[in-house]
Amino acid sequence: MTEEPSPSVSVIVEYGERFRRQVVDADQPSPDPLMAMKIVVDGEYLMGNSKPGHGAGGYMTDVFGQYLAVVEDLHTGEGYVPLGGFDSVDRYVVEHCDGPTWTTIEPRVDHVELAHCLTVEGVRSPEKRLSSVRAVTVPVDSWTEAVVDAATEYYRRMVDSNPPLRSDSELQSLRTTLDSLD
Secondary structure (H helix, E strand, O other), X not given: OOOOOOOOEEEEEOOOHHHHHHHHOOOOOOOOOEEEEEEEEOOEEEEOOOOOOOOEEEEHHHHHHHHHHHHHHHHHOOOOOOEOOEOOOXXXXXXXXXXXXXXXXXXXXXXXEXXXXXXXXXXXXXXXXXXXXXXXXXXXXXXXXXXXXXXXXXXXXXXXXXXXXXHOHHHHHHHHHHHHOO
């Protein structure tokens, strides 16, 4: 029996003019810029699409902090991290930009099921998700690698673009979490 290849998973953050305005050119650079994020599984967009700016908006340092907390928890097995204001016993919820979109991450032994939800009802119950919302199942290791790679790139771009941001407590926390996952 041939083993099926693992799906490719990418977490993509758009670094463009919006990033430059908030992090590089601003009089008071933001350590938590509002940017667009996309999730792509096997070449298909789970969140966002191929058009620039068409992703889930979010304050990226906060969003990556949420995703990394999930990754940490998936690997330590210490129990669910309450995220996005939802107490859930069977899924993690990452909130983008104080809603109105969320990513649900449901553990399935050595896989996770990912869905980008557009309603609170869809977050709480998969049966109530909009028909345009699809869920995909990917290996935990593929998901972990995609999140850690994207968060590492984000941190590097932030501090390379504006070195004084290295002293920001949120970015230091992000770096500490990334170091713990190495």
